[in-house]
Each structure stands twice: as structure tokens, then as C-alpha cells.
Amino acid sequence: MTNEAQAVDVDTLWREHCRNAVRKFVMHAVVIDNQPVLERVEEIKFFAGESATIVDEGMGDNLPELTAEVSEETGDGAKSSTEEAESEDEAIAEERKRDKAGAGEGIILAHNLNVRELSDAFAEEEIACAFVFPEDKDTDEEKIFRRVMLASMPADIVVIDWYLRDTNPNLTKRILKTIAEKDHAEKGRLRLICVYTGQTNTDVVTRDAVAELTAGGLISNKIDEKGGLASGKHHCLLVLNKQDVHGAALPTRILEAFTALSDGILPSFALAAVAAIRRNVHHIITRFSCDLDAAFVTNRLITDPPSDVSELIRELFVSECDAALGLDKVADNYLERDSIALWLDVKGQPKGQFAYNSYSIDRAFINGLLQDGIKEGKIKVGDVEKKFPEDKRVLLSHALHGTEFEAKTGECKFSRHIALKREAFGMSKLHSDEGWVPSLTLGTILRRTETEDGKTTKRYFYCLTPACDTLRLNDEERMFLMIEIDVSQGKTNLIIAEEGGIHTALHIVPHPRKVRTFKFRGDGKTGRVLARSPVEGEADMPIYYFDSTPEQFVWLGEVRRNRANRDMADLNREWLRFGIHDSELLRIAGKTKVKILGN
Numbered sequence: 086m087t088n089e090a091q092a093v094d095v096d097t098l099w100r101e102h103c104r105n106a107v108r109k110f111v112m113h114a115v116v117i118d119n120q121p122v123l124e125r126v127e128e129i130k131f132f133a134g135e136s137a138t139i140v141d142e143g144m145g146d147n148l149p150e151l152t153a154e155v156s157e158e159t160g161d162g163a164k165s166s167t168e169e170a171e172s173e174d175e176a177i178a179e180e181r182k183r184d185k186a187g188a189g190e191g192i193i194l195a196h197n198l199n200v201r202e203l204s205d206a207f208a209e210e211e212i213a214c215a216f217v218f219p220e221d222k223d224t225d226e227e228k229i230f231r232r233v234m235l236a237s238m239p240a241d242i243v244v245i246d247w248y249l250r251d252t253n254p255n256l257t258k259r260i261l262k263t264i265a266e267k268d269h270a271e272k273g274r275l276r277l278i279c280v281y282t283g284q285t286n287t288d289v290v291t292r293d294a295v296a297e298l299t300a301g302g303l304i305s306n307k308i309d310e311k312g313g314l315a316s317g318k319h320h321c322l323l324v325l326n327k328q329d330v331h332g333a334a335l336p337t338r339i340l341e342a343f344t345a346l347s348d349g350i351l352p353s354f355a356l357a358a359v360a361a362i363r364r365n366v367h368h369i370i371t372r373f374s375c376d377l378d379a380a381f382v383t384n385r386l387i388t389d390p391p392s393d394v395s396e397l398i399r400e401l402f403v404s405e406c407d408a409a410l411g412l413d414k415v416a417d418n419y420l421e422r423d424s425i426a427l428w429l430d431v432k433g434q435p436k437g438q439f440a441y442n443s444y445s446i447d448r449a450f451i452n453g454l455l456q457d458g459i460k461e462g463k464i465k466v467g468d469v470e471k472k473f474p475e476d477k478r479v480l481l482s483h484a485l486h487g488t489e490f491e492a493k494t495g496e497c498k499f500s501r502h503i504a505l506k507r508e509a510f511g512m513s514k515l516h517s518d519e520g521w522v523p524s525l526t527l528g529t530i531l532r533r534t535e536t537e538d539g540k541t542t543k544r545y546f547y548c549l550t551p552a553c554d555t556l557r558l559n560d561e562e563r564m565f566l567m568i569e570i571d572v573s574q575g576k577t578n579l580i581i582a583e584e585g586g587i588h589t590a591l592h593i594v595p596h597p598r599k600v601r602t603f604k605f606r607g608d609g610k611t612g613r614v615l616a617r618s619p620v621e622g623e624a625d626m627p628i629y630y631f632d633s634t635p636e637q638f639v640w641l642g643e644v645r646r647n648r649a650n651r652d653m654a655d656l657n658r659e660w661l662r663f664g665i666h667d668s669e670l671l672r673i674a675g676k677t678k679v680k681i682l683g684n
Contacts, residue, residue: 099431102424104344106353109360111343114207114242114336117217117233117260118281119249122197198246198281203332210336212242219249219256226256233260238267241275242339247282247290254290258297265301268320272514277343279323281335287313291324298322316345350428354419358410365409372405373398390553422455429455436487439480444471446484454481497580497588504579505530508642511582515627523629523640525565525605525614527552528649530581531631531638545570545581545591546601546638549653558607558614562634565614568599568656581641584628595656603633616640 200216207214217236219229229250237243243264249256261278268274278298284290288310295305295315305315305322313324323342330338347353362369385394410416418424428434429451439446444466453466463470479492486492506528507513515521523529529548534541546567548555554563570579573590581589605614616629629640644652667675 095427095430099427100344102427103347103349103353104340106347106356106360106419107340107343108210110347110356111210111212111241111340112360112363113240114212114214114244114339115217115236115240116198116203116214116244116281117219117236117249118198118244118246119219119221120197120246121200121216121218123201124199198327199332203335206333206336210340212336215240221250226250230256230259230263234263237264242277242279242343244279244281244335244339247280247284254293258293261294261297262301265298265303265320269302270516272512272516273319275319275346277321277323277339277346279325279335279339279342281325281327281330283327285326285328287324287326291315291322294322294324314342316342319346321346350420350424353424354415357413357415357419361409361413361415362406365412369402369405369409373402390556392556393553396552425455435484437484439484441473441477441480446480451481451484500580501582504644504648505581505642506645508582509627509629509640510584510586511642513642520618522618523616523643524555524611525616525631526550526555526643527653528644528646530570530579530641530644531567532583532641533636533638543572545572545589545641546603547593547644547652549595549649549656551653555613557612558605559612560607560609562604562606564602564604567601567603568593568595569601570599579644583641593652595652596659597656600656603636603638605631605633 204214204216215236217233219233223229233245237260245257245260247254247257257280264276264278268276278294280290280294282290291308291310291313295308298305298315298320303317303320305317305320307317308315313326315322321342323339325335325338347356381394381398385391388394429448435446435448435451444450450464450466450471453464453471457465459473462472462474464473465471482492482496483489486495501508501511505511505513507515507523509515525548527548527550531546531548533544533546535544536542547570548565548567550565550567555565571592571594573592576592577590578593579591581591583589607613608615614631616631618627618629631638631640
């Protein structure tokens with residue numbers, strides 16, 4: 086196989102890998118059009134002696150504009166086609182209106198939306214398709230808008246006509262902008278929007294549709310107006326002409342475009358993982374049977390604190406979701422060696438050339454890591470073992486990202502994602518219809534700003550109060566234990582994002598000398614310390630505050646529970662540390678290969 090053929094084969098394999106994840110994930114589509122029909126008309130018939138020019142009214146029923154053939158004769162008796170058109174009497178115009186509805190020998194419409202054809206095509210792709218058909222005679226546009234939005238919000242795919250009413254796109258534009266606003270508030274709602282129109286100038290439609298999505302907060306970083314395609318990090322816009330792409334081919338074109346949103350190892354894994362949970366969701370529900378209600382209530386009532394049992398049920402639910410991933414072998418199929426090797430091939434990795442000692446971190450070096458991993462600080466490249474010390478392993482990230490700067494950006498984002506359950510100024514979804522606000526608990530990260538002698542200083546704090554002591558504070562004050570976090574001066578073990586997406590490197594030292602205490606008042610209804618809701622108008626970047634006496638803290642995020650438990654255990658170990666309890670040589674032997682007995 087030639088290198089070119091091999092490259093094509095790798096691209097095909099990778100695209101199929103990503104498309105499989107998309108096929109598993111996409112389950113719901115909604116189609117909005119005001120000209121539905123049940124059958125597709127395969128031809129357009131004309132009146133004898135007339136030619137036709139397609140006139141797109143944008144309503145799904147583009148009509149041939151009928152004109153008489155131009156006479157080749159000259160003289161006063163000859164009339165142009167324009168003149169004949171202007172001289173048509175009212176009876177002919179009325180006849181053409183009847184023809185528009187499909188009557189008689191006149192025009193048979195070719196641009197309506199064939200519901201049966203489209204429904205069958207989506208069913209072949211295992212996608213459930215709903216339809217919304219606004220009627221032209223319905224004057225209540227707000228009712229139509231509300232119906233369309235209710236149907237669109239849960240859908241993975243939204244297919245919409247450009248002209249829904251009054252031969253103008255205003256309603257469609259409003260719908261696109263509102264969808265964008267709601268998806269933007271979700272901090273990464275994955276969706277494909279297809280404008281499926283009779284308009285032939287799809288470049289203009291694409292430009293106008295992109296403008297509406299942008300106004301709603303969805304930024305497209307790739308725009309191809311002539312190709313009718315635009316995409317951002319989490320959304321894709323596809324503009325297709327009904328004459329060029331029949332309903333039977335529409336789902337395939339949409340899934341091909343959707344695949345661009347899964348072009349990566351982790352996106353494909355996430356799509357397949359959610360799909361696995363969806364497929365097993367009914368079984369998961371049966372695992373939480375009402376037969377267990379009495380036992381749950383009993384245990385909650387007699388457990389101190391009772392919220393521990395609620396947390397246990399949440400963990401059980403997550404465990405059931407994890408079991409669903411195991412059944413579908415999602416991690417094996419999307420995160421292991423074969424997928425990584427395919428990704429390395431199709432992405433042309435490594436992107437950068439970095440060297441350590443006498444060898445390069447090249448593809449052979451990476452293949453050695455992929456095949457055998459690191460053992461006692463060494464890797465095997467071919468038949469040769471090479472040292473790869475911990476302080477040099479960052480070079481691998483540089484090589485895969487392409488530059489040191491890109492590596493730092495990517496690693497910061499990845500480390501935040503692993504360490505933090507929620508973050509105030511990152512990609513965490515904080516908007517909630519239930520009015521969610523953060524609560525002060527084990528793992529909460531806070532910031533306090535102090536000004537002294539005209540100098541402003543930021544101080545960071547990490548709540549290590551046991552979770553059970555953060556509950557049942559019914560309008561009473563309680564002291565919370567925290568440790569102050571150092572801004573990194575070299576060592577870093579936590580990275581957070583602050584306003585404007587600026588990364589701040591911190592160093593947590595779980596030592597008693599870092600312990601601080603602050604007093605907070607619990608909420609009388611929930612029994613927890615709740616943050617103040619953001620000020621009205623700060624929806625894009627809400628800032629949550631916790632009030633102590635007399636300090637005010639900004640909420641920066643919440644560390645994942647397993648990390649917080651580990652840090653609290655480290656603090657406890659330091660607190661209980663006392664004197665010498667072993668011989669020094671035995672202590673050293675426990676950390677190194679120094680031998681005390683034998684040779």
C-alpha cells in the first residue's frame with residue numbers, strides 16, 4: 086500500500102470511528118416546516134407552449150414562473166414574454182393558484198417537505214423524528230414560536246425551513262437566535278442545526294443564519310458560506326437546498342456534518358458513554374425500585390448525618406451508569422491503545438520536534454510508550470531501553486501539542502477538569518432553572534481580596550471542614566476550618582481559572598500552620614451555608630459570594646470529593662505527627678532501596 090493510500094485508509098478508519106460514536110449518540114431530531122406533504126412529486130409539468138424559471142418562495146413550494154415562448158417573428162404583432170405575462174387576466178391568475186395547490190394539469194409542486202420520505206430516512210438511522218408544522222393561516226406567531234422552542238430544546242438535531250411565514254425568514258431567525266442563547270447558557274450544549282430550504286442562494290442564508298447564532302452567543306470558528314457549513318466548539322450549522330438534497334439523503338448528510346463535533350478521542354468517548362447510559366436508562370431506573378423506599382427512609386432517619394445516605398444513593402446511581410459503560414465496553418473501544426494509535430496516525434503526531442539527551446521524542450519514542458509504558462523510569466524504543474525521568478516528561482506534552490505554549494494551555498485545562506467538580510469561571514454549567522447556588526462544603530475554594538497601604542492582595546482558601554459539619558446549620562453560625570493556599574512560587578498542585586479565563590497556579594500545603602477558621606451562618610431552610618445569588622444582569626459570568634464576619638469571599642469552585650478527602654487525610658496525618666517513632670535508617674529504608682538486612 087502506498088503512503089497516500091495508507092493515509093486515505095487511516096482517514097477513513099478514523100472518520101468511521103468518530104461516526105460510530107455519533108450514530109450511537111444521536112437519538113432525537115425535530116423538523117419544522119410549513120409545507121408538509123406525504124408524497125414526493127418526481128417531475129414538474131408545464132402548460133403547453135410555456136417555459137419555466139424556478140421561483141423560490143421559501144415556503145417549501147417553489148413554483149415555476151410561467152412565461153410564453155418569445156416569438157421569432159418581428160413586427161408590431163410580436164410580443165415579448167414580459168408583455169404577455171403582464172397581460173394575463175385575472176382568470177388565468179386564479180387558474181394558476183389552483184395549479185399551485187396541485188389541481189388539474191398544471192404545476193406539480195417539487196419543493197414541499199415529504200414527511201414520509203424524511204421520517205423513513207431518519208428511522209433507518211435509528212433516530213426518532215418529531216415534526217412541527219406551523220400553518221400559514223395561524224395568526225398567533227407567539228404560539229408557533231413557543232411550540233417550536235419546546236420541540237427543539239431536547240433535540241440533538243433541529244431541521245428548519247428558512248421561510249416559515251409571510252415569505253420572510255424573520256421567525257426562523259428569531260428561533261435560531263433563541264436556540265443559540267439557550268445553548269450558550271448551557272456552557273457547551275451539543276447540537277446540529279440544519280436549515281433545509283428551497284432557497285438556491287444558500288451562501289446568503291448561511292451568512293444570515295451564522296449572524297443569528299452569533300448574536301445568541303454561539304461563535305463559529307469555521308465558516309464555509311458557499312458550502313453551507315459553519316461550526317464552533319459545540320455546534321454545527323448546515324444549510325441545504327431541498328432540490329439538491331432529497332429527504333432520503335438528508336439524515337446521512339446531517340450525520341456526516343455532526344461527525345465534525347466528535348473529531349477527537351475524548352469527544353467520541355463522551356458521545357458513546359452518554360449513548361450507553363441512554364440505552365440502559367430503563368434498566369437503571371428499575372434498579373431504584375419503590376420496594377427500596379422504606380429501607381432508604383429508615384436508614385436516612387437513623388443515620389448521623391442523614392445526608393450521607395442521600396449521597397450514598399447518588400453514588401449508587403453513578404455506579405449504575407458506570408456499569409452501563411462497562412457493558413458496552415466504551416472505555417475499551419474509545420480510550421485504549423488502538424484508538425490512540427489511530428489518533429496519532431490521523432493527526433500526524435507528534436506535531437513538534439523535541440529532544441532529550443541524545444534521542445528525539447519522535448513517533449518511535451511515542452510508540453514505545455504506547456506499547457510498553459514506563460517501567461522504573463525507563464521506556465523501550467525498539468530493542469533499546471532509555472531513561473525518561475519525571476522532570477523531563479513534560480517534553481512529551483510539548484511534542485503532542487506542538488508548542489510549549491499550547492502544551493501549557495492544554496495541560497492547565499485538563500488538570501482543572503480532573504481536580505474540580507465545578508468551577509466559577511471555567512466551563513462548568515452553573516445555570517439552573519431550579520435557582521442553584523453553591524454551598525460551602527468540603528473542597529470549596531474561596532478567594533478574599535485585601536487592600537492595605539494601597540496594595541491589593543488576593544488570598545486563597547480551601548475548605549477542609551468535614552462534610553457532615555457543613556449541614557443542619559439552621560440559621561446558626563458555625564466555625565469552618567480552612568487552610569490557606571499559597572500562590573505558586575515553583576511547586577504547583579492545583580490550577581484554577583479566575584475572571585477572564587486567567588489561570589492561577591496554586592500550591593496546597595496541608596499543614597496545621599496553614600489552618601484558618603471563619604464563621605458562616607447557615608440557611609434556615611436548607612441547613613447549609615449558601616452563596617449569595619449573582620446580581621441581576623450577570624448571567625453570562627455570575628459571581629457568587631459567601632459572607633463571613635466581617636470578610637466577603639468569592640466562590641472559585643469545588644474540588645472533587647476524592648481529592649478533598651485525600652487532602653483532609655494529609656492534614657490529619659500532619660496533625661497527628663509526633664517525634665521519632667522509628668530508627669532513621671528504617672525510615673530511609675522505607676523510602677529507598679537501602680538494605681538493612683543481608684547483602
